[in-house]
Amino acid sequence: MNIKSIIKENKWENLFTKAVFGIEKESQRIKEDGTITESSHPIEFGNRNFHPYIQTDFAESQLELVTPPVDSVGEVMEWLAAIHDVVHRTIPSDEYLLPFSLPSIMPTEENIQVAKLDKKEDVHYREYLAQVYGKKKQMMSGIHYNFEFHQDFLQALFSKQQKYDNYRAFQTQIYFKLTHNFLRYQWILTYLLGASIETKAEYFQDNKIPDDIPDRLIRSLRSSKYGYVNSEDVHVSFRTIEEYVETIEKMVEDGKLIEEKEFYSSVRFRGGKNAREVLKNGITYLEFRLFDLNPFAEYGITAEDMQFIHLFFMYLLWIEEAASEDDWEKGHEMNYQTAFEDPLSVSAFQDEGIQLLSGIIEMLEEINADSESIDIAKEKLAAFTYPEKTLSGRLASMKENGQDLLEWGVKKAKQTKETALERPYTLAGFEDMELSTQILLFDAIQHGFEIDILDRSDQFLSLEYNNHLEYIKNGNMTSLDTYISPLIMENKVVTKKILAKNGYSVPxxxxxxxxxxxxxxxxxxxxxxxxxxxxxxxxxxxxxxxxxxxxxxxxxxxxxxxxxxxxxxxxxxFVEGTEYRFFVIGKETKAVLLRVPANVTGDGVHTINELVEAKNNDPLRGRNHRSPLEKIELGKIEMMTLEEQGYTLEDIPAEGVTVYLRDNSNVSTGGDSIDYTDKVDESYKILAGEMAQALGATISGMDMMIKDYRIPSTKENPGYGVIEANFNPMMMMHIYPYEGKGRRLTLDVLSLLFPEMDLLRNEKEVRK
Amino acid sequence: MNIKSIIKENKWENLFTKAVFGIEKESQRIKEDGTITESSHPIEFGNRNFHPYIQTDFAESQLELVTPPVDSVGEVMEWLAAIHDVVHRTIPSDEYLLPFSLPSIMPTEENIQVAKLDKKEDVHYREYLAQVYGKKKQMMSGIHYNFEFHQDFLQALFSKQQKYDNYRAFQTQIYFKLTHNFLRYQWILTYLLGASIETKAEYFQDNKIPDDIPDRLIRSLRSSKYGYVNSEDVHVSFRTIEEYVETIEKMVEDGKLIEEKEFYSSVRFRGGKNAREVLKNGITYLEFRLFDLNPFAEYGITAEDMQFIHLFFMYLLWIEEAASEDDWEKGHEMNYQTAFEDPLSVSAFQDEGIQLLSGIIEMLEEINADSESIDIAKEKLAAFTYPEKTLSGRLASMKENGQDLLEWGVKKAKQTKETALERPYTLAGFEDMELSTQILLFDAIQHGFEIDILDRSDQFLSLEYNNHLEYIKNGNMTSLDTYISPLIMENKVVTKKILAKNGYSVPxxxxxxxxxxxxxxxxxxxxxxxxxxxxxxxxxxxxxxxxxxxxxxxxxxxxxxxxxxxxxxxxxxFVEGTEYRFFVIGKETKAVLLRVPANVTGDGVHTINELVEAKNNDPLRGRNHRSPLEKIELGKIEMMTLEEQGYTLEDIPAEGVTVYLRDNSNVSTGGDSIDYTDKVDESYKILAGEMAQALGATISGMDMMIKDYRIPSTKENPGYGVIEANFNPMMMMHIYPYEGKGRRLTLDVLSLLFPEMDLLRNEKEVRK
The missing domain is CATH 3.30.1490.20 (ATP-grasp fold, A domain)
Known part of the structure; x- marks a missing residue:
């Protein structure tokens, strides 16, 4: 089967470029001095038994961040960004993520804490690994790149061949071809992306650098024979799927591997819980494990490199060649050799590298690929002539120029964390979504909900927790409310009739x-x-x-x-008093907010213009609902409001004098939000909860005019008038108010939707 | 307190015209020959213990139709029309409502069936009445007119006086003034609206016309001393509210009345369950009981007469005069005298009548009333010069001209019923609302739900049944569904993702x-x-x-x-097959519909044009969703569709040949709806129910493409593809399909919302 010609004949070029991706990224938590932290995995991450995104690898300090399988490199990056945001904002304030694959400062064997897992088998497995490989080797971190050609593409190919009448067998064959060619050419990835260049005595169990490691910087210790590899007597066949299953099962039987998952190949077949299941299901995707962390990338790998790896895989399928068993062995050796090369030297296999990269570019031109992909391939091609363009080359150059890599790495780690803390009300990767959905996603990722973004532009999610599935739209539209209750609230007249009939004070x-x-x-x-x-x-x-x-x-x-x-x-x-927003979830008022019209307070020094500018500098203020508060605009209405009070922009208000720039108190026109949850008399909070119940609402915002929030409401003197009930009420102004305590309403929504979540949280606290 | 000047000074003229109205109308069920029916009160009307609209009065045959209190005469008429529609479509096909106050053919005492009520006290009360007054007197029917000035008006008046510091006492005083003046001038209403002109021997217990009744037609037997009045020794004082309570309680104590409600005054105080409660609450409204059924009116009283009575009441408050105790006695006598007058003679009190009517017109001019009100008053004024314009006068003229009143009345009754049956898919009085809401209202009125139309243009209702309250919008948007489920269905992509994930066959x-x-x-x-x-x-x-x-x-x-x-x-x-709509309520498919594009079937005689015209004559077809089916239009698209098939409008299709005028099957573009509920294989119905469940939907319409509706769907050969899920699905096309059995989905919605309703229905059936 000539895949290349089938693609071209059927004009499937576009389909060929489609694939499914997923990344697992390991990362050590470190302190400011670059040492590995001794603190426990943060309790806020919930239960490691099933957390889909945030796990621990071998060590308690070694986070494993996992993206779901998605349809594009862009989406992988979004998920990596989001998970990193969650991690950075959850780990202790003095901890960071090490950007290197190898700890800059390796702890002693005794100081390496094995991950504190619940399940006995998980703990035993790690204890076994520590014994066989030594704890230090297990401290190496890297990227696993999960890859799957698009089902539509494979189905299309399948329809054009006669050899296999079974789709699963056909699919397995495709992945065999990719695997075989990968084994032959993997050295190219080590050349380009290897990034564990230092060899230190402390890295080795006996605190001694092995003799056959060159006494200089290398391309990748992790991808070398001293990397994460099985002992020499582990032999697994990649010839046929049956042989693969037989040999791997034999290794376990003979005690050469404790479990199948101990088989540390740079590529692994996926498709079931164990090898035998793959035999039944066919190979459904491949896991590539040879990538060092890219210390220049915020999240351990760049979009461009992910894209390049994809192009590389496409090419391995595109070419007619299918590497033979001898080729695999050759490729294996070439890879080891590459790993030990001087990062700033030209590759020993330069010609082959240039030839393969040129082949990729040719393929891209033949399938009319976008210029971006071609540029990426050309960049990698150039790296075969200019080794300083490789990751290891860049690091080596820095070191040559006197840069302390540890110091540089820690600085990098701190910068990355700072960026994540800058706008805590957003979630990187999902910043196109509504703020409330971003925060809900943050909480859901943190607590280990399985997330499916059903419709991104429509803010439509499904969340699953321990087999309990719920749908959420716009942050708080859920199954908790009935269909009729938002319809009631949408209609002011009906809302009032119902509230009045139930005895509440309605104008x-x-x-x-x-x-x-x-x-x-x-x-x-x-x-x-x-x-x-x-x-x-x-x-x-x-x-x-x-x-x-x-x-x-x-x-x-x-x-x-x-x-x-x-x-x-x-x-x-008209009801006298001040308007407060009561946010009710269930029957409980979870937050109370006072909204104050856009204003500045004088200091006797600055002009109104300057005061506005200063106030607008608050990172909580932005434009078009991309922040919890809006910047004060100096438009027509604001100017009129000033004029009515006899002010101009150049006036300097006396110290403590508040100047209003608006009459309306909407946060969307620059108003301030002030939390009153703990200030307002309890009676009003109870009333708001009861009113919501009368409207059949579970999640709602009740707007009440209150004469004096400190004086309890009584039957004789209600002291309030309810003026509006709101469905899908805004949450951000409560979560990040201008003044007062933030109320994490998204978490309240989640706990009401998933009461079992709180149970687990309590259990965890007890366990702690 | 000069009410007139207060109104004028404060410009409250508009407020003065506002009031609250309610009508109770008694009506005998008759057979085609004019005899009273012997059948039971229809079981479809549910439980008379609490039915708010449809009761029985004294006799089993004597319906009492009750409107809720509403803010305008127009609304009363709407309710009367709606309740009459329900009654006419529910009573046996050979029964009608007698338009006269007195039975044209009075049954013998033995043949009068007392209403079969559940409660012992209700039965005893009627047995007592039969004994004291005779059953025949109790067979008289009439109109009770409940009247209340608008609260805003009374509150406003109250604020302008010093005499009463208690609003309830003030309000009571207002109604006293109205009552006193009414007692004085009630004869005017008997003159104008009296309509029980015949006196027959069979009307009386001893089958003998009393000697003091003139031997000719009279204005009103029902308002005469032989009408519905207490015995002479019942004396109740109207002087003060305290005296009223004392005297009425004494009457009961002395056994002159069995209960307070036996006090048959032409006006009664309302405000509590008994007189003593009125003392506490004050009089909150008045019940006027002296109106004969107007046999010319469809529903027993015309809007104009209701309006006139209102003007009359306004005037009785407007004038400074407050009738004295002597005046009441005088008024009482004048009324009796008027009742016995010859309908075609001028009133003995013509001058007073003309003076009072002129006063009303003057008042209307002073308050800038609309010309309609003035015209009504002028019409009544003229009736004092031309007695043939009164109701009794009109009836007498007819009789003089040889008209048999019984025959005329039966014909009238049949016509009224026929009109009600013409468009069974609408509800008179509420025809501005959506058809589905009209039918839901019909079912709700029939079964005795207390209805509150919260927002008419928004199709927003509340229904209450035995203290269980539910809100309904657009016929089937209720608390049965969750907030998120219609949001899921609104989003085609999300809907499909969920259905596919749950294993259903989705394109x-x-x-x-x-x-x-x-x-x-x-x-x-x-x-x-x-x-x-x-x-x-x-x-x-x-x-x-x-x-x-x-x-x-x-x-x-x-x-x-x-x-x-x-x-x-x-x-x-694209999924092959035919599209069917499955209407799911709860987990059950309640209706299945096939929609066929607009078409006509040839007969070899008529042109396509003629066939379309004939098809459009079906009363089920209308325009703009005012009927269950739409007329076939002959617009651009239809002409193009014909042209594509090589037809012109003047072609005559052969017998049995179906010609399509549209490609799309929407009912809204003239398509046919064909019920398939009993035809489609059960497996599809189960599937539709399960799919709705997967979407969390309680009420939904699932659109499925099915290859062959007779062949069961299996896992291997699903035989269907689900193409859409609809929230708030149309109900009318199922209730009144073009072909096949109608499915009363509104009743299914009600039974799911109110499961206790079915329990009651079952109980009733057992009882039956």
Whole structure:
């Protein structure tokens, strides 16, 4: 089967480029001085028994970060970024992630803590490894690259051949070809991406550098014969899938491997829990294990290198050649040789490297690949002429120029962590999503929920925890609420009718379908405090407030303004007091917020203009809902508001004087959010919870006008008026308020959706 | 307190016209020959213990129809119309409602069946009445008019006086004034609206017309001293509320009344369960009981007369005069005298009548009332000069002209019923609402749910049944569904992902954000059957179907068409088969429907044009969703569809040949709906129920393509593809299909929301 011609004949070039990727990245947690931390795996990461993203590898300090399988390199990067954000914000403030594969400062054998796992078999396995390989060897970290051609592509290929009538057997054959060619050419990856260049006596169990290691920098200790490899008497055949299963099972039987997973090949077949299952299921994907951490990359590997590895795999399938058993052995040796080479020297196999890279570029041109891919391949091609362009070459150059790699690595680690802490209200990789969904994703990753982003632009997720599945949209639209309850809240009139009927204090309001009818009733309102507003708009548009009655002229005008927004308007009694937002989850008020219109407070020195600028520098303030608070704009409305108070932008308010730039208190127009959860009298919080229940709501935001938040509400003197109930209420302004304590509402939503999560958390605390 | 000047000073004229109204209407069920029916109260009306709208009065045959209290005469009429629709469509096909207050053919005492009520006290009370008054007197029917000034108006008045510091006492005083003046002037209503003109020997217990009744037609037997009045020794004082309570309680104590409710005044105080409660609560509204059924009105009273009575009440408050105790006595006598007058004679109190009516008109002019009200008052004024304009006068004229009133009445009753049966898929009075809500309201009225229309234009109801309250919007949006499940169904991609993940047969589809990406994948679809469609539109817009692959040009064109409707499009495998809609409630498929594109079937005689016209004459077909089916339009698309098949409108298709006028099968474009519930293999119905469950949906419409509906679906040969899941699915097309059995889905929704309703229904059936 000539895959190349099948692809070209059927115009499957685009399909050929599609694949599924997943990365596992190991990383040591270190202290500021570069030593490995002795602290435990953070309890916030939940249960390692099933955590899909954050595990520990051999050592307690050795994090293993796992992305789910996704359809593009871009998505892998997003997941790596997100998981790293979670890790960086969860580990103790004085810990960092080491960017190197080998610990810069290797602890003594006794000081290496094996991961504290729950399951006895997991602990025993690690104890066995420590005994056979020594603990130090297990401290090496790297990247595992899981790769799968797209099902559609393999199915298409399958339809064009006669040799296999079984799709699984065909698929296995494809992965055999990739594996065989990989074994032959893996040295190229070690040449380009090897990055464990230092050899130190402390790395070895006997604190002595073996004699056959050159006494200089090398390309990769981890990919060398002193890397993560089995003893010489472990022989597993890659000839056929049956032979593979037989030989690996024999190794275990003979006690040469304690378990199949101890087989440390640079490539492993995946498709089942053990080799025999792969025989049944076929190989469904491959795991490549020879990648050192790239210390220049934020997350251990760059998108470009991931992309390059993909192109390399494509090429190994594209070429007619299928490496023979002798070739594998040859490739193996070439790889070991490459690993020991001087990073700044030209490869001994330069010609083959240039030839293969040129082949990749040729293939890319034949399939009309994007210029980005071609550029990546050309860059790698150049590295065969200029070894200083390889990862090991770059590191060696730095060292040659007097750079202390440990110092550089720690600085790099600290910078990466700082970046992750800069905007704690976002989740790297998912910054296109709504902030509340980003925070929910953060909590879900942290606690080990299995996440499926069902529709990204629609903020639609599914979360699974211990076989319990729930769907969530926009951060808090869930199965906890009924269908009818948000429909009730969407309709102001219905909401009020229900609240009033249930005995809550609701401002009286009248509904009008035309201005004539409304104006007829003018005499009813003439001397009252009242509000005229459209029935169903939500953004403060078309609302007029009259605190001390109105003239008929102004009444009529306000009615007309309201009718511009809706075909029905409400004239409503104005309730005295201050407006607070009560966030109710279940029957409980979880957060109370006061919103204050955009303002600055004078210091007797700076102008209003300067004060606004200073306030806008707060990292919590941004634009277009990409931050919990919005910057204060100096637009028409703000200028008018200042003018009404007799201010100009150049005025210098006296110390302590607050100048308002808006009348409305919306956070979206630069207002401040101030947490009042612990200040407001309990009675109001209970009321908000009860009101939500009357509306059948589980998650809602109740807006109440309160005369004095310190004085309890009683039946005789309710002291409040409820003015609105909101479904899918904003969470960010409570989580990151301008002032006061943040309330992690996303976590409250998760605990109500998954009550068993709290049970586990409690268990963990007891265990601790 | 001069109410008139307070109203004028404060410009409360509009407020003064506001009031709350409620009507109780008694009606005998009759047979075609005018005799009272002997059948039981229909079981479909549910439980008379608490039915808010449909009760029985004294006799089993005597329906009492009750409207809820509403804010306008218009709304009362709507409720009367709706309740009448329910009654007319529920009573046996050979029964009608007698339009007269007195039975045209009075049964013998023995043949009058007392209402078969559950509660012993109710039965005893009726037995007592039969004994004291005779059964025949109890067979008189009429209208009770419940009236309440608007709270806002009374509160406003209260704020302008000093005499009462207690609002309840003040309110009671207002209703006293109305009551006193009513007692004085009630004769005017008997003059204008009296309509029981015949006196027959059989009406009386001893089958003998009393001597003091004139031997001719009279204005109203029911409002005369032989009407529904207590014996002469019942004396209740209307002087003060305390005296009223004392005297009525004494009457009961002395055994002159068995219960307070036996006090048959033409006006009664309301405000509590008994007189003493009224003392505590104050009078909250008045019940006026002297209205004969208007045999000319469909529902026993016209809107104009209701309006007139309201104006009359306003006037009785407006005038300074407050009738004295002597006046009440005088008024009482004048009323009796009026009742006995010859219907075609001028009133003995013509001058007073003209004066009072002129006063009403004057009042209306002073408060700038609408011309409609003034016209009504003028019409009544004229009736004092032209007695033939009164109800009794009109009836008497008919009789004078040789009309048999019994025959006329039966004809009238039959016509009214026929009208109610004409469009069984609508509910009179609520025809502005969606059809599904109309039918749900019908079922709710029939079964005795307490209905609150929370927002009419938003189709928002609350239903209460035995203290169990539920909210319903658009006929089937309820608390039965979760918030997230319609959100899932709204998103086609998410819906499919979930269904596929749960193992259901879903056509594979790919999502694209731009046409370039889509066209790149053209080779994947080139030779397949597939559909290109926008991700989220729902009305068939932008969809292209390719049953046998496509050229690249057509593929590109279709992609662009789809992108015109949405920013994301889907290219989806086309599933072979016929599309069926499965309506799932709970886990059960309650209805299955096949939709067929607009079509006509030839008879070898008529042209396509004529066939369309004939088909459109079906009363089930209408326009703009005001009927279960839509008329076939002959627009551009229909003409094109004909043309493509080589037809013109003037062609005469051969007998049995079906000509399609549309490609799409939507009912909204003239398609036919055919019930397949009992035809489709059970396996598909089970599947639809399970799929709905996987989506967390309680009420949903699953659209499935099925190859052969008779062949069971199996795991190996599913035989279906699910193409869409719909929340708030249409119900009408199932309830009134073009062909096959209708499925009363509204009743299924109610039984799932109120499982106790079915329990009661079963109990009733057992009881029966």
């Amino acid at each position: 009286e309001s009248k509904e009008y379908q035309n201005s004539e009818e409304a104006v007829k009733d003018f005499s009813l309102f003439e001397k009252k405090a009242f509000v005229i507003k459209p029935k169903s708009t939500n953004y403060g548009l078309g609302i007029s407030i009259f605190r001390e009655g109105a003239s008929k002229e102004n009444f009529t005008k306000a009615v007309e303004i309201a009718f511009e927004e809706d075909s029905t308007i409400l004239v409503e009694d | 594979e589809s790919k999502e694209y954000q731009n046409s370039e990406e889509a066209v790149k994948d053209f080779s994947l679809f080139e030779k397949k059957a597939f559909v290109i469609k926008p991700k989220s539109t729902n009305y068939g817009l932008g969809i292209s179907i390719f049953r046998e692959g496509a050229s690249k040009e057509n593929f590109t064109k279709a992609v662009e068409i789809a992108f015109e409707e949405d920013s994301t499009i889907l290219v989806e495998d």
